[in-house]
Amino acid sequence: MALPDDEEGTTVANGHPPANGYLPVPGDAPAGKVSAETQNGPKAGCLALNGVSRDSPKAASGALDGPKTPLAPEEETQARLLPKDPSEETPAVEGTLVPRRALSARRFLVLLIFSLYSLVNAFQWIQYSIISNVFESFYNVSSLHIDWLSMVYMLAYVPLIFPATWLLDTRGLRLTALLGSGLNCLGAWIKCGSVQQHLFWVTMLGQCLCSVAQVFILGLPSHIASVWFGPKEVSTACATAVLGNQLGTAVGFLLPPVLVPNTQNNTQLLACNISTMFYGTSAVATLLFILTVIAFKEKPQYPPSQAQAVLQDSPPGEYSYVKSIRNLFKNIPFVLLLITYGIMTGAFYSVSTLLNQIILTYYEGEEVNAGRIGLTLVLAGMVGSILCGLWLDYTKTYKHTTLTVYILSFVGMVIFTFTLNLGHIIIVFVTGGLLGFFMTGYLPLGFEFAVEITYPESEGTSSGLLNAAAQIFGILFTLAQGKLTSDYGPRTGNVFLCVWMFVGIILTALIKSDLKRHNINKGITNGDIKAVPVDSPTDEESKTILMSKQSESAI
16 A cells, blocks of 8 residues: 655556556556546446456455455545556456555644634624724724624625535636735735824725625635545644634634723724734735745645546536536525525624623623633634534434534523623623534535535535525624624523524524435445445444445346
């Protein structure tokens, strides 16, 4: 078994050129004279038994003379490669295709760069709202104006998500990443020119560019995870990519109150502090854009999983973006997930945007602690995201995990709502952390569950639609909760969110779970092969994949 490859460090033995992700291996030819016959993909009987083609004489002999040898699961086989030594012969017959799958070391660099520029984008989303009273005073505008600096992220996403996902599906990952990182950098620099009291429109312009950048960022976690990572790490990779955005929100809660304290009596000092925050953000965004240009690649040289190998082997002409969108909206489980994801994530956006106003209603003058509570909420959610990702990779219990986390998020929201007015801010830290652990931990669950029930549709398209639903609900919830909070108090606004989250629990329970991608990675591709039970794969089933009746009769 050869080591996992990287685009720039992989060598393939002479005479073994890859063809569409597979290597044709003649049984009786030397290694240097391998047939290069073009194939469209793996044939029906192409699964190997202990490295031997099912159609080979050796496989047939083994099937007749002795007990069938169970297949090793696909996850345990990161790459099936040809011998390094050209003098070795591969025991296979001519025309057999040996899948070439490998994990690239570059995948960690791609994931890190994406997570970091996603972090900066999320920081710029929340940097105004968490010190809304300070910016209201500086720009002499109302609280609604400052709320719109946050809501513009949600508003821009809805009309732009379809061209953004079309771009991802037709032009690829690298161009989409460059647009996201580049617009994020440009928006940050425009804000640097807005540090005067009459230039609110300039800071809004910069924020609008950052909101457009977000459209090219939020849909990428599941796409990066699927294209670059193997079956046993794909959910954890997706959770890590989402983690970057959550960490940016956490930093956005923490740093602005520290960098821009409430010095309303000294406008010059306030302008200097705001300028420091804007220029620091721009410098970091510029560095990350340069790293994206240099190191971000479209895809690894070889697919990391059987599911990706099947997709890459499909003729490009078969893909239609419009048809993909139509298929997704005909998928009833996905439509239900679309609504429930929108409710949960929209509630999180609303709470994050209005957190400063909620906390200051009960604890006047606690701007710094309001930021720290937001930090606690997101950090707890980051832990929840990683744990949920690891749990999914281990159990594949997508629906059960999603429903459980949804219920616990609802319970956390109820506790948070009815303990706000107890007069002890330490209690708000605890309840905020509990709420964040489950509510923010739900985000990668929704992405990965959507990819499973919509495979082989594009991950970017399904994730983009989920985020569009989140933005729509986020705008509606923020406006409604903000109005209720102003007129009747924070408790009324929070109860409004609790009611909607309860509706989300009911809809989540109605989702039918069909783990299509997981079945492909297990080698289950048609009705003749025993399917892995939904949400409950067992150890015995993960070790044995039964041959199809057609292949058995052929042997």
